Amino acid sequence: MKRKITLKHIARELEVSISTVSKALKNSEEISRDTKEKVQAFAKLYNYKPNNVAISLKNKRTKNIGVIIPEIVHHFFTTVFRGIEQYANQKGYNVIVCVSDESFDKEVINMELLANGSVDGFIMALSAETQLKNDYNHLKEVTEQGIPLVLFDRVADEVVCDKVLINDREIARQAVNKLLDQGRKRIALVTTDNYLNVSNKRARGYFDALEDRNRAIDENLIIKLPYTYLGMDKVPIQAFFEKEAVDAAFCVNEMFAVHCMRVAQDMGLKIPEDISFIGFTDGILSQYASPTLTTVAQHGQQMGEIAAKMLIERVEQENDDDEEEVFQTKVIEATLIERDSTING
Amino acid sequence: MKRKITLKHIARELEVSISTVSKALKNSEEISRDTKEKVQAFAKLYNYKPNNVAISLKNKRTKNIGVIIPEIVHHFFTTVFRGIEQYANQKGYNVIVCVSDESFDKEVINMELLANGSVDGFIMALSAETQLKNDYNHLKEVTEQGIPLVLFDRVADEVVCDKVLINDREIARQAVNKLLDQGRKRIALVTTDNYLNVSNKRARGYFDALEDRNRAIDENLIIKLPYTYLGMDKVPIQAFFEKEAVDAAFCVNEMFAVHCMRVAQDMGLKIPEDISFIGFTDGILSQYASPTLTTVAQHGQQMGEIAAKMLIERVEQENDDDEEEVFQTKVIEATLIERDSTING
DNA sequence: CAGGCCTACGAAAACGGTTTCGTGTTAATA
DNA sequence: TATTAACACGAAACCGTTTTCGTAGGCCTG
Numbered sequence: 001m002k003r004k005i006t007l008k009h010i011a012r013e014l015e016v017s018i019s020t021v022s023k024a025l026k027n028s029e030e031i032s033r034d035t036k037e038k039v040q041a042f043a044k045l046y047n048y049k050p051n052n053v054a055i056s057l058k059n060k061r062t063k064n065i066g067v068i069i070p071e072i073v074h075h076f077f078t079t080v081f082r083g084i085e086q087y088a089n090q091k092g093y094n095v096i097v098c099v100s101d102e103s104f105d106k107e108v109i110n111m112e113l114l115a116n117g118s119v120d121g122f123i124m125a126l127s128a129e130t131q132l133k134n135d136y137n138h139l140k141e142v143t144e145q146g147i148p149l150v151l152f153d154r155v156a157d158e159v160v161c162d163k164v165l166i167n168d169r170e171i172a173r174q175a176v177n178k179l180l181d182q183g184r185k186r187i188a189l190v191t192t193d194n195y196l197n198v199s200n201k202r203a204r205g206y207f208d209a210l211e212d213r214n215r216a217i218d219e220n221l222i223i224k225l226p227y228t229y230l231g232m233d234k235v236p237i238q239a240f241f242e243k244e245a246v247d248a249a250f251c252v253n254e255m256f257a258v259h260c261m262r263v264a265q266d267m268g269l270k271i272p273e274d275i276s277f278i279g280f281t282d283g284i285l286s287q288y289a290s291p292t293l294t295t296v297a298q299h300g301q302q303m304g305e306i307a308a309k310m311l312i313e314r315v316e317q318e319n320d321d322d323e324e325e326v327f328q329t330k331v332i333e334a335t336l337i338e339r340d341s342t343i344n345g
Numbered sequence: 346m347k348r349k350i351t352l353k354h355i356a357r358e359l360e361v362s363i364s365t366v367s368k369a370l371k372n373s374e375e376i377s378r379d380t381k382e383k384v385q386a387f388a389k390l391y392n393y394k395p396n397n398v399a400i401s402l403k404n405k406r407t408k409n410i411g412v413i414i415p416e417i418v419h420h421f422f423t424t425v426f427r428g429i430e431q432y433a434n435q436k437g438y439n440v441i442v443c444v445s446d447e448s449f450d451k452e453v454i455n456m457e458l459l460a461n462g463s464v465d466g467f468i469m470a471l472s473a474e475t476q477l478k479n480d481y482n483h484l485k486e487v488t489e490q491g492i493p494l495v496l497f498d499r500v501a502d503e504v505v506c507d508k509v510l511i512n513d514r515e516i517a518r519q520a521v522n523k524l525l526d527q528g529r530k531r532i533a534l535v536t537t538d539n540y541l542n543v544s545n546k547r548a549r550g551y552f553d554a555l556e557d558r559n560r561a562i563d564e565n566l567i568i569k570l571p572y573t574y575l576g577m578d579k580v581p582i583q584a585f586f587e588k589e590a591v592d593a594a595f596c597v598n599e600m601f602a603v604h605c606m607r608v609a610q611d612m613g614l615k616i617p618e619d620i621s622f623i624g625f626t627d628g629i630l631s632q633y634a635s636p637t638l639t640t641v642a643q644h645g646q647q648m649g650e651i652a653a654k655m656l657i658e659r660v661e662q663e664n665d666d667d668e669e670e671v672f673q674t675k676v677i678e679a680t681l682i683e684r685d686s687t688i689n690g
Numbered sequence: 691c692a693g694g695c696c697t698a699c700g701a702a703a704a705c706g707g708t709t710t711c712g713t714g715t716t717a718a719t720a
Numbered sequence: 721t722a723t724t725a726a727c728a729c730g731a732a733a734c735c736g737t738t739t740t741c742g743t744a745g746g747c748c749t750g
Contacts, residue, residue, distance in 0.1 A: 001489060001490070001491045002489060002490065003490065003491065004461075004462075004490060006705095006706060006707085007706065007707065008706075008707095016729080016730085017729070017730045017731075018706090018707085018730090019708085019709080019729075019730060019731080019732090020728085020729055020730070022707070022708060022709085023708090023709090023729090026708090030727080030728065030729075031728070031729075032727080032728060032729085035728080035729085047486075049457075049460075049461045050461065050706080050707065051402075051461060051462040051705090051706050051707070052458075052461045052462040052463045053398060053401045053402045053407065053462045053463070053705085053706080053707090054402055054462070054705075054706035054707040054708090054735090055706085055707060055708085056398045056735095057396075057398045057399055057402050057705090057706080057707080057734095057735050057736070057737090058706085058707055058708055058709090058734075058735055059707095059708085059735085060735070062398065064441070064463075072423050072426055072427055072430070073420070073423045073424055073427055074423075075418070078417050078418045078419075078423055079418055081417055081442075082417055082418055082444065085417070085442065085443070085444050086444075089443070089455070094441050094443070094458070094459065094463065095441065095442055095443075096409070096439050096440065096441050096442075097426075097430065097440055097441075097442050098430070098434065098439070098440075099427065099430050099431075110434070112394075113397075113439070114439065115394075116349075116394045116395065116396060116397045117349075117396040117397040117398045117399070117736090118397045118398070118409075118439065144346060144347060145346070145347065145348065145349060146346045146348065255629065255633070258633045259633065262633075262635055265635070284600065284629075284630055285629055285630060285633055288600065288603045288604065288607075288630055288634065289633070289634075290607055290610070290635060351735095351736060351737085352736065352737070353736075361699080361700085362699070362700045362701075363700090363701095363736090363737085364699080364700060364701080364702090364738085364739080364740095365698085365699060365700070367737070367738065367739085368699090368738090368739090371738090375697085375698065375699075376698070376699075377697080377698060377699085380698080380699085395736080395737065396735090396736050396737070398735085398736080398737095399705090399735075399736035399737040399738090400736080400737060400738085401705095401737095402704095402705050402706070402707090402735090402736080402737075403704080403705055403736080403737050403738055403739095404705085404737090404738085405705070462706090691750100692749105692750095693748105693749085693750090694747100694748085694749080694750105695746100695747085695748080695749100696745105696746085696747080696748095697744105697745090697746085697747100698743100698744095698745095699742105699743090699744090699745105700741105700742085700743085700744100701740105701741090701742080701743100702739100702740090702741090702742100703738100703739090703740085703741100704737100704738085704739085704740100705736105705737090705738095706735105707734100707735090708733100708734085708735095709732100709733085709734085710731105710732090710733080710734100711730105711731090711732090711733100712729105712730085712731080712732100713728100713729090713730085713731100714727105714728095714729090714730100715726105715727085715728090715729105716725100716726085716727080716728105717724100717725085717726080717727095718723100718724080718725075718726090719722100719723080719724075719725090720721100720722090720723080720724095
C-alpha cells in the first residue's frame with residue numbers, strides 16, 4: 001500500500017525546502033531550471049497530487065457546492081441535479097447532495113452541517129415542510145454569513161437570494177387555454193392535497209385561463225389527491241369524473257395524470273376524444289404512458305445549469321467589501337409538449 | 346454580514362490561549378469550571394462551530410464519501426443513491442456524487458479528483474465504457490492507496506474490493522421459469538445492443554431456464570435494442586413479434602418492457618392472455634403502465650444501504666498495519682413482483 | 691523550609707499546502 | 721575594489737483545528 005506523497009516527502013528526499021518544491025511544481029520563475037526539472041520529475045514518478053483539504057483550508061474555498069433537495073427518486077429533481085452536476089464539474093466543482101425528504105429538520109441539519117466550511121455555496125429546493133412552516137431562518141443564517149444561495153423551483157419570497165423558476169402560472173394558463181380552445185367545457189383541476197408553492201401557482205394559472213374566457217370557477221371541478229406515488233384509490237376519482245361529467249383534466253404532475261387516464265380508460269372513456277389530459281413534468285411516464293401524455297416540460301437540466309452558473313459566479317466574485325448585492329430571479333419558459341392525450345393541431 | 350468565528354477570535358476576546366478554548370469547548374477536565382463556562386457561553390452566543398475543513402485536515406478524515414454512478418436520471422441508480430445517502434447521513438457522512446455519464450474518461454477524472462483527499466472512500470457502479478474497455482487501473486490505484494472501495498451492481502471480477510450485487514442470473518431464471526410454467530412456448534429475450542455486465546447475467550438466467558426444461562435456445566427469439574430511452578423504432582419489434590409468434594417476453598429493463606407491451610397492444614394482442622411480459626427494475630413505469638408490469642424488484646435502496654454500511658465499516662476500522670484484508674461480496678435477493686402483464690397465480 | 695504534587699493553563703507541533711519576505715552567493719557595474 | 725542587482729533558495733507565517741508536553745503557582749507534607 002503506497003500512501004499518498006506530500007511536499008514534505010519530496011523536499012526531504014531531494015534535500016531542498018518545502019517552499020522550493022511547492023514553487024518548482026508551480027513552475028515558478030524563482031526556481032532554477034535544474035531544480036524544477038528534478039522536482040517535477042520526482043513528483044511525476046511518485047504521482048504527487050496536492051491534498052485538496054489542505055488547499056481548501058489555505059484558500060478558504062472548498063470547490064464544493066451543496067445541493068439540498070426534497071427528493072432524489074424523482075424525475076424532475078434528478079434532471080435539475082444533472083444540470084447542476086454537469087456545469088459544476090466542468091467548472092471544477094464537486095457536488096455534495098443532501099436529501100431533505102420533505103422534512104424541515106433534515107433540511108436544517110444538513111444545511112448547518114455543510115455550512116461549517118464544507119461547501120462554498122448552496123443550491124436548493126425547499127422541502128414541503130419548510131414551506132408549510134414558513135420558517136427560513138436556516139437560510140438567512142447562511143446568507144448572512146456570506147455564503148451564496150440559489151433557490152430553484154420551490155422558492156420563497158421571504159428569502160433574499162438568487163432564484164431560478166419556471167413560469168408555472170403562465171404555462172398552466174396556456175395549457176388550460178389549449179383545452180378550452182378545443183371546446184372543452186368541464187375541465188378538472190387535479191392537484192395536491194395541501195397546496196405546495198408550485199401546485200398553487202399552477203392552480204392560479206388554471207383560474208387565469210378560465211377568467212380569460214369569463215368562465216366561472218366551479219369548485220366541484222377541483223380534486224385534491226394525496227402527494228404520494230402509489231396506492232391512490234381509484235374510486236373517488238371515478239366518482240368525480242362521472243358526477244362532474246369531466247371532459248378534460250389538467251393535472252399538476254404526471255403521476256396524477258397517468259393515474260387519472262387509467263381510471264378514465266377503465267370507465268370506457270376514449271382519450272382524447274371523450275376526455276383530454278395534460279400533465280406536468282416531462283418524465284418517462286409521460287413518454288411511455290398510453291396514450292402518451294401531453295405535458296409541460298420544465299427543462300430541469302437547463303434549470304440546474306443556470307442555478308449552478310449563478311451560484312458559481314457569486315462564489316467566484318470576491319465579495320470582500322459589503323456593497324449592496326443585487327439578487328436576480330431567472331424565469332425559464334416551460335414548454336407544452338403535445339402528445340396523444342389531447343387532440344392535436 | 347457576520348463572518349464565521351474561530352477559536353482564535355474567542356481566545357483573543359477572552360484573553361486566554363487557543364488551546365484553552367479548544368479544551369474548554371470539549372469540556373476537558375484540564376480546564377477550570379469558571380473558564381469552561383465563560384468560553385462555552387461565549388461560543389454559544391456567537392454560534393461558534395468548528396470548521397470542517399480544518400478538522401478534516403487534522404484528522405485525515407473528511408467524513409465524505411464519493412459516489413460515482415453512470416447516470417442519475419435513472420430510477421435504479423437514484424434508489425441506490427437514496428439508500429447510500431440515508432445510511433451515510435445517519436452515520437454523519439456526506440455524499441459527493443459524480444456522474445460518469447457512461448464515459449470511461451469522466452469516471453477516471455472524477456475518481457482521481459476525489460481521491461486526493463476529498464473523500465474517505467468510494468461507492469460506485471462502473472460505466473458502460475469502462476466495462477467495455479476492461480480497464481480498471483483507476484480503481485486499482487485508489488485501492489492501493491488504501492482508500493476503501495465498494496462496487497455495486499455493475500462490478501468487475503478483476504477489481505479486488507467489497508461488492509454488492511443482486512442475483513441477476515438466478516432471478517432471471519426464475520422469471521423465465523414462471524413464464525414456462527404458464528405454458529409459454531416462444532419466449533423472447535429483449536436485451537441491450539452491446540452486452541452490459543448485468544444484461545449478460547440476465548441473459549444467462551434466461552438460457553438457464555430454457556436448459557432446465559431441455560429446451561433449445563432459439564437465437565431468433567433474442568432481440569437487441571439500443572440502450573436509449575426514446576425514439577425506439579416500433580417496426581422491427583412488431584416484425585419480430587409477428588415473425589417469431591412470440592407469446593411472452595422477458596425484458597432486461599422496464600422501458601423495453603413497456604415499449605414492447607405497447608407494440609403488442611397496437612398489434613391487437615391481449616396482455617397477458619396472448620402475450621405476457623416481465624421486466625426488470627421496479628420503477629414508476631412498471632407501476633403505472635397499462636397493464637401494470639410484472640417485474641423484478643432490485644431493491645436498490647437496500648443495496649445502497651448495504652454498500653454504505655460496508656464502506657463506512659472499512660473506513661472506520663483503522664487499518665494501520667498491512668494485514669491481509671478479506672473482501673466480501675454481498676448478494677441481495679431480487680424479488681419478482683407479479684402484476685397484470687402476466688397471468689397471476 | 692525544601693520538595694513534591696496538583697491544578698489550570700499556554701506554547702508549540704502537527705495536518706499539507708501557499709506565499710511573503712529575507713538572505714547568501716555570484717556577477718555586473720561604477 | 722566597493723556597491724549593487726539578479727538569482728535561487730529557505731524560513732516562517734498562515735489557514736483552523738487538536739493534542740502533547742511543559743510549567744507557574746498554590747498547597748501539602750515531612
